[in-house]
Amino acid sequence: MTLAELDLTGDLARPARLTVPDLLRWPQHQVRVSFECASSGVQHHGFTGPRLYDVLAVLLGVSIDGTPLDRAGPQLVLPQDRCGARHISGIREIRLDGGWVVGRR
Template identity: 30%
Template sequence: MLILGRIAYLQRLTVADLAAKYPQHTQKVTFQSGAGPQTHTYTGPTLYDVLQAAKPTFRSDVKNDALRYAAVIHASDGYESVVSWGEIDPGFAGTEALLAVTQDGVSLAKEGPRLTAPGDTKGGRYVSGVTAVTLVRAGL
């Protein structure tokens, strides 16, 4: 998986890296999918921690510049979803979106990490097989 975009340090991370290099969090979530309600327990680092390690290039001369940023999550099947910086920053909404390395105790090493979106009632932002996260800046 790649971490790229408006960051100082391009990152190439495996599921093993995500499990070893970052604090792990566990969350039990329920969301609606096309197959009905799903309840799973995920473990992995927060998206915020992984992006912080890549050093986002926020502009210090622009008030709350971080709030102009979003992470585009790319999946192996071409699916994409977006999470705003304000959603994942503990100083704002603080949603603990994870780049999960396990689902229900089973490693995701084969298929790749899964983004979680706790608090979402629908599963559209639970992105499976994450291949890249691109930090982008909206606006002028």
């Protein structure tokens, strides 16, 4: 089985290439999300994974409803998002650029 890879690039001291098993080494958090899909109605899912950035409440989902996302790759999950059509799946790269100060809102 080929594992999906996520590249972290940009203004980083140590750019990285991660797989879902790599992401499982970070503390895991769980969120339940619900959204209404025009074609299939209301859907409810539970995601588990490490937070991308705690202040933003973004989760890098490595499983959905208990099913690993090893082949598909992680998903960005925003628990407060009301519309599932905006979810981002199969994440392959996250690029971080300078100019941001951690902790500043």
